Amino acid sequence: MRCTNEEVISASPLRVFCILLLEEDVLQREVSKGRKMEDNNKDLRRLISGRPKCFMIAGSPLCAGCQHGTISRIIGEVIDDLGIVGKTIAVGGVGCHSMLVMSASKFDLTTALHGRAPALGTGIKRGTDGKAIVFTLQGDGDLAAIGMGDLINATVRGEKLTTIFFNNAGYGTTGGQMAPTTLIGQTTTTTPSGRSPDTGGFPIHVAELMAGLAGVAYSARCAVNTIAQYKRTKKAVRTAFQKQIDNIGYGFVEILSACPPLLKMRPTDARKWFEKHMFAEYPLGEFKNVDETKIQYQVET
Amino acid sequence: MVEKALISGNEAIGYGAIYADCTHYFGYPITPQNELIEFMAREFPELGRTFVQAESEFASINMVCGAALTGVRAMTSTASTAFSLMQEGISGIASMELPCVIVDVQRGGPGAGSTQHSQMDYLLATRCAHGGYKNIVLAPFSAQEGFELTQLAFYLADKYRIHVILLSDGLLGQMYESVELKKLEFPPLPGKDWAMKGCAAHNYERTFIHNAPGIIGSYYDFMKRSKEKYERIKEEEVRYETYEIEDADIVLVSYGSTARAAMEAMYRARKEGIKAGLFRPITLWPFPREAINKMTEDKKNFLVVEDCMGQMIEDVELAVEGNAVINLVGSMDRNLPTGSGMILSKKVLEKIKSFG
Numbered sequence A: 001m002r003c004t005n006e007e008v009i010s011a012s013p014l015r016v017f018c019i020l021l022l023e024e025d026v027l028q029r030e031v032s033k034g035r036k037m038e039d040n041n042k043d044l045r046r047l048i049s050g051r052p053k054c055f056m057i058a059g060s061p062l063c064a065g066c067q068h069g070t071i072s073r074i075i076g077e078v079i080d081d082l083g084i085v086g087k088t089i090a091v092g093g094v095g096c097h098s099m100l101v102m103s104a105s106k107f108d109l110t111t112a113l114h115g116r117a118p119a120l121g122t123g124i125k126r127g128t129d130g131k132a133i134v135f136t137l138q139g140d141g142d143l144a145a146i147g148m149g150d151l152i153n154a155t156v157r158g159e160k161l162t163t164i165f166f167n168n169a170g171y172g173t174t175g176g177q178m179a180p181t182t183l184i185g186q187t188t189t190t191t192p193s194g195r196s197p198d199t200g201g202f203p204i205h206v207a208e209l210m211a212g213l214a215g216v217a218y219s220a221r222c223a224v225n226t227i228a229q230y231k232r233t234k235k236a237v238r239t240a241f242q243k244q245i246d247n248i249g250y251g252f253v254e255i256l257s258a259c260p261p262l263l264k265m266r267p268t269d270a271r272k273w274f275e276k277h278m279f280a281e282y283p284l285g286e287f288k289n290v291d292e293t294k295i296q297y298q299v300e301t
Numbered sequence B: 001m002v003e004k005a006l007i008s009g010n011e012a013i014g015y016g017a018i019y020a021d022c023t024h025y026f027g028y029p030i031t032p033q034n035e036l037i038e039f040m041a042r043e044f045p046e047l048g049r050t051f052v053q054a055e056s057e058f059a060s061i062n063m064v065c066g067a068a069l070t071g072v073r074a075m076t077s078t079a080s081t082a083f084s085l086m087q088e089g090i091s092g093i094a095s096m097e098l099p100c101v102i103v104d105v106q107r108g109g110p111g112a113g114s115t116q117h118s119q120m121d122y123l124l125a126t127r128c129a130h131g132g133y134k135n136i137v138l139a140p141f142s143a144q145e146g147f148e149l150t151q152l153a154f155y156l157a158d159k160y161r162i163h164v165i166l167l168s169d170g171l172l173g174q175m176y177e178s179v180e181l182k183k184l185e186f187p188p189l190p191g192k193d194w195a196m197k198g199c200a201a202h203n204y205e206r207t208f209i210h211n212a213p214g215i216i217g218s219y220y221d222f223m224k225r226s227k228e229k230y231e232r233i234k235e236e237e238v239r240y241e242t243y244e245i246e247d248a249d250i251v252l253v254s255y256g257s258t259a260r261a262a263m264e265a266m267y268r269a270r271k272e273g274i275k276a277g278l279f280r281p282i283t284l285w286p287f288p289r290e291a292i293n294k295m296t297e298d299k300k301n302f303l304v305v306e307d308c309m310g311q312m313i314e315d316v317e318l319a320v321e322g323n324a325v326i327n328l329v330g331s332m333d334r335n336l337p338t339g340s341g342m343i344l345s346k347k348v349l350e351k352i353k354s355f356g
């Protein structure tokens, strides 16, 4: 079924199109760190004005202060920059993480069952004879819990896909339950006294895990709390797409994405909490960037 | 000259897929369908088609979904316990209205059950997973018919934009028979202009095919369209075969491998002067309800022969509307009521004689 944009909008509460909600205090801090006010304003204008060419004007179903919107915008900008809108197919996971792209994209897209996006993406990639640029949008429940096997095995099969992983340390859509990425001590609706290692286990570091897999060409962890991080994230997302375009291997970017309702905090506080706690558990950086996937050992046939 | 091959029932389905121009196969090993995935692994790459061994049936069914989204002919094959595993994926495919073929070579259940034949997935295949959707279910009773119904399955899938289940079983799958390999001709099909290939293929208008008809777009439209589609299929696609039913007092109703034991028993009964006949549904959904109902007008009674505790018998009961006596020859009537026992014609004949 092909849906018009109006149908999509009618399905989601029409809220502000969150392009990038850099709040004033974040900007002030950039300035106090010696950044020119002028540069700051220029960046800000660029960021909050307009939208990626591959996005339509659409209602956003996301909460105010949800960083998923920022990440979605980055994806749109990268698709614009790479000039691949005509052959891109997005596969949305189940969760808030895919909602903005679902409402706004001008490129083709589909929805996977919970966790199955890399498998669906595999079918699409094979079905189009490798010609489509296929990427998955996945959250930490979708990818790191129910979909871990699909992701790892897609790399094991050597699929040339790109995955953008929204790590918000919990389940947004279903109301703030624990995810595999939830921090030890963090309270959620299913860890009311804080995640305990004895009964709830340990946070999973997916970007590092991916870096260890032979089929992965690129793996990084990024954030979108500052303009500098925004730029680094964009570069990482671009590289992750490029690895697919160049047919090298799997491209993966994990992006920390504050979810205020999960933390029961105001957007600014949620972002500060992320900086303090999430950055401590999940170091930002590039964990793998190779131009060819390596074969360790081969049996003569 | 028509090419002939001595092949297993599982391989016959593989040949059917090749002759139907299926280009994408995704699967995961499980007994008793392994000959099929192995056949595909051998043949598909040779023909420049796609074979992928998935890491699970969760994955294989979702890969089929992805490939079907792009408009290619895609299929998977599996067996009972893993057919269960696929159910969420199949429901997803139904929500997206994607044409594809799913083969279930039934083994025993429940759970891991047995690795050998049974007909215990009838209700799962015909009643489907969550969400109240329907799918066409085709049931071959020989390798030849498996080859032909596979081609039909792809045609019907594309004709209605629906997924089709090919319900085979361990006996059929592993038995070797001579098969005439011949491409079947079908009427022309509508183009797949809905298929997803990147928006450049649609003048930069995006294609959005999703699995949430009750969240995105109009649920009403989806349900209305589905209902109309199902009604059309019920009207146009019912298939069955009858043998000696005109003067029969007792009609055996049986599908798949047990229909062969039933057929033999029926002819043996005839030799002994008992007026028996055989009704063999080929589409299990849509079920030939009217045809069975019609037979009740001649005061015929029914003996359902199926290798389970009684599943298709429910459809026969619905069909006769209380106007006939129905008995069952089921798994407890195997020559050995164990994993490897099977329903033999001798037992069916006994049941025909003691009918009442």
Ligand SMILES: Cc1ncc(C[n+]2csc(CCOP(=O)(O)OP(=O)(O)O)c2C)c(N)n1
Binding pocket: A093, A094, A095, A096, A097, A098, A114, A138, A139, A140, A141, A142, A143, A166, A168, A170, A171, A172, A173, A174, A179
């Ligand atoms: C098989 C299945 N189980 C459970 C659900 C319910 N469910 C929907 S979204 C979701 C969690 C999503 O969390 P995450 O992937 O972290 O995305 P976020 O909303 O945080 O972006 C769950 C459990 C489902 N849709 N399907």
Ligand code: SF4
Binding pocket: A061, A062, A063, A065, A066, A067, A068, A096, A097, A168, A172, A173, A258, A259, A260, A261, A262
């Ligand atoms: S619940 Fe969290 S993840 Fe979902 S839209 Fe709101 S802020 Fe974003």
